[in-house]
Amino acid sequence: MKINKKILICVGTGGVGKTTIAAALGIQAAKEGQKVLVLTIDPSQRLAQALGIDKSQGIRKVDNQDFSGELYASVVHHQEMFDGLIKRAAVRYPGVIKLLENKLYKQLTTSLSGSQEFTSLEALYLAYQSNEYDLIVLDTPPSKHVLDFLKAPQKLIEILNKSVVEWLSDSHQSQVGLFKKILQQGTQMVLKILENLTGKEFISHLAQFFAHLGDWQGQLQERIINMQKLLFSENVQFIMITGPSIPHLAESQSLQREMQKNGATLKSIYVNKAFPSWYLKAKAQNWELKGLASELKSFFDGQDILLKKFEQEQSPEISIYRIPEIEFDIKDFESLKKFTQTTFIGSIKNV
Amino acid sequence: MESGELQKVHFVTGKGGVGKSTFAAALAYSEALKGKKVLLVELGDESFYQHFFLLSKIQFQPVEIKPNFFCAHWVGEQCLRDYLKHLIKSESLIKLFWENPVTKSLVHAAPGLSELSILGKITSGIRHHGPALDFDVIVVDAYATGHFQALLMAPEGLQATLKSGPIFEQGRSIKSVLQNPAITQFHILSLCEEFPLIEALDLEKFLIDYGAKNIQLWLNKVLPLDRDLQKEIYDYLHEKKQRQDNALKILDQKKVYILPWVLKNSVWDVLEGLFPALNSRGPNENK
Numbered sequence: 266m267k268i269n270k271k272i273l274i275c276v277g278t279g280g281v282g283k284t285t286i287a288a289a290l291g292i293q294a295a296k297e298g299q300k301v302l303v304l305t306i307d308p309s310q311r312l313a314q315a316l317g318i319d320k321s322q323g324i325r326k327v328d329n330q331d332f333s334g335e336l337y338a339s340v341v342h343h344q345e346m347f348d349g350l351i352k353r354a355a356v357r358y359p360g361v362i363k364l365l366e367n368k369l370y371k372q373l374t375t376s377l378s379g380s381q382e383f384t385s386l387e388a389l390y391l392a393y394q395s396n397e398y399d400l401i402v403l404d405t406p407p408s409k410h411v412l413d414f415l416k417a418p419q420k421l422i423e424i425l426n427k428s429v430v431e432w433l434s435d436s437h438q439s440q441v442g443l444f445k446k447i448l449q450q451g452t453q454m455v456l457k458i459l460e461n462l463t464g465k466e467f468i469s470h471l472a473q474f475f476a477h478l479g480d481w482q483g484q485l486q487e488r489i490i491n492m493q494k495l496l497f498s499e500n501v502q503f504i505m506i507t508g509p510s511i512p513h514l515a516e517s518q519s520l521q522r523e524m525q526k527n528g529a530t531l532k533s534i535y536v537n538k539a540f541p542s543w544y545l546k547a548k549a550q551n552w553e554l555k556g557l558a559s560e561l562k563s564f565f566d567g568q569d570i571l572l573k574k575f576e577q578e579q580s581p582e583i584s585i586y587r588i589p590e591i592e593f594d595i596k597d598f599e600s601l602k603k604f605t606q607t608t609f610i611g612s613i614k615n616v
Numbered sequence: 617m618e619s620g621e622l623q624k625v626h627f628v629t630g631k632g633g634v635g636k637s638t639f640a641a642a643l644a645y646s647e648a649l650k651g652k653k654v655l656l657v658e659l660g661d662e663s664f665y666q667h668f669f670l671l672s673k674i675q676f677q678p679v680e681i682k683p684n685f686f687c688a689h690w691v692g693e694q695c696l697r698d699y700l701k702h703l704i705k706s707e708s709l710i711k712l713f714w715e716n717p718v719t720k721s722l723v724h725a726a727p728g729l730s731e732l733s734i735l736g737k738i739t740s741g742i743r744h745h746g747p748a749l750d751f752d753v754i755v756v757d758a759y760a761t762g763h764f765q766a767l768l769m770a771p772e773g774l775q776a777t778l779k780s781g782p783i784f785e786q787g788r789s790i791k792s793v794l795q796n797p798a799i800t801q802f803h804i805l806s807l808c809e810e811f812p813l814i815e816a817l818d819l820e821k822f823l824i825d826y827g828a829k830n831i832q833l834w835l836n837k838v839l840p841l842d843r844d845l846q847k848e849i850y851d852y853l854h855e856k857k858q859r860q861d862n863a864l865k866i867l868d869q870k871k872v873y874i875l876p877w878v879l880k881n882s883v884w885d886v887l888e889g890l891f892p893a894l895n896s897r898g899p900n901e902n903k
Binding site: 278279280281307309310311372454455458462463464508511512515516519541542543547552554555556557558560561563564567568570571592594 | 631632633634664667668670704709712713728760762766784810811839840841848851852853855879880881883
């Protein structure tokens with residue numbers, strides 16, 4: 266059993282290189298001797314290839330590694346994760362298996378608010394409980410806001426609220442006691458309006474879905490509560506990945522305030538593609554540039570000022586790294602290792 | 617809104633990080649400067665434009681950022697509420713409905729209902745169904761690829777499970793608006809990089825299959841690299857040029873519009889820097 270097991274959760278907006286940096290964090294930890302698992306969500310095909318997880322299912326040890334530690338990786342398959350959870354639950358609660366046949370099952374499990382976040386947390390939870398790894402790095406689903414992720418368990422708990430499940434499954438059954446019926450007058454009205462909106466058929470499928478959840482509901486809810494506890498435990502640290510533009514930085518800042526309010530600890534911020542590799546030299550040696558090159562230099566000078574201001578406004582406990590733009594494609598494990606080196610050696614850290 | 621002229625709806629999509637929000641804002645702002653009354657709509661749980669325009673909040677009710685240029689942040693739940701208010705009329709009944717503890721869970725749980733409400737709201741003025749929407753142009757900063765497809769498929773997805781009923785009917789009417797090239801235009805953005813490009817082409821195919829007829833592809837952050845490349849940063853510019861050439865090669869015979877990389881650090885300067893490209897929307901035929 267691992268004693269000092271830790272979790273790093275990478276958050277940030279889409280398109281900033283979150284998954285690649287999650288992989289780099291994993292590689293760096295493996296280099297430093299740890300046994301690491303990187304859990305990715307929807308990695309680009311090349312990154313998946315670079316880690317050797319493009320076709321495999323489940324957790325796989327990455328090939329051709331020469332680290333003092335060990336690197337494992339996996340893609341979280343949303344639908345499979347859900348199916349698996351239900352099949353495991355069906356061992357104790359046989360009725361649950363019928364969920365898989367429900368007409369709305371696929372839609373419900375993919376579009377239910379927080380369901381994508383839920384499966385990544387489920388994957389994290391399973392890996393954490395296995396006690397196999399010193400460190401787990403979790404990439405989060407491409408959401409516009411990290412708060413979606415922090416709030417996901419709470420949202421699901423609300424939806425799976427016992428009264429809702431009971432109410433829906435009851436309203437589906439035709440024989441309801443008179444007393445109960447009177448109590449439900451208000452909720453019947455809700456049902457009526459929803460029926461007007463969506464049609465009888467839809468409500469019937471929905472009610473069936475909640476009816477099949479049945480006895481399992483309590484246990485599922487408990488599991489989600491445990492996930493939430495894990496998410497805010499001291500073993501978890503959040504890493505924010507962002508871009509260097511004004512809106513990106515402003516967004517990160519407000520995000521950080523929200524995270525603090527929610528009790529999540531932010532450990533570091535990685536500003537990806539913060540400057541081109543030539544920029545530091547051009548600045549240090551006072552290059553005299555003309556035309557487009559000069560325009561580019563002034564643009565990055567402006568960005569440098571923005572970043573300095575951003576860094577000064579952060580609390581001193583947070584490390585901020587500016588990662589340079591790389592001039593090669595990440596297409597295999599070697600180039601991913603090269604990117605890791607750039608990230609941890611070539612970047613500028615705030616002082 | 618001028619009578620006789622149809623309301624125009626623009627959807628902006630593409631891979632995460634390609635510059636959708638900036639493009640949508642520039643498009644909306646440029647239309648407003650031409651004298652149109654414009655609404656820029658953002659979706660998603662949290663507002664991005666409040667940071668972009670440095671406002672304290674952007675919410676459901678449109679706020680005027682510049683003359684004739686409005687911005688609003690819509691989430692499914694509020695769109696549904698707005699629609700119900702229009703449909704039911706009785707304040708007290710609506711209050712009862714929303715204050716019921718079960719309602720919120722149900723609205724969250726009903727798949728596609730949230731997406732459908734958003735699409736319904738966007739197209740409500742055109743369909744004369746739901747509250748009127750008093751704008752000449754609506755620009756939607758839509759979600760990135762996957763989520764965008766889910767948004768557009770919401771009417772269809774529900775139609776697959778439901779063969780009749782109100783949702784079925786509304787879904788059909790919404791889709792016909794989205795397919796109408798005189799009303800709805802889709803903008804797909806990409807950078808000169810392989811993955812955003814592949815996603816852009818997949819998106820184009822998805823939209824064609826969907827029945828959309830007015831689709832424009834945009835290549836963003838393009839630098840003028842036809843002349844001699846400065847020797848100090850030759851490698852950097854050369855690599856950029858290779859990427860740009862490669863992008864045009866991947867797009868092959870397609871009509872593609874070019875957006876410059878605006879080398880400015882302030883938001884309004886960046887938006888204005890995109891105007892020439894937006895206004896001279898003559899397609900840049902691929903060589």
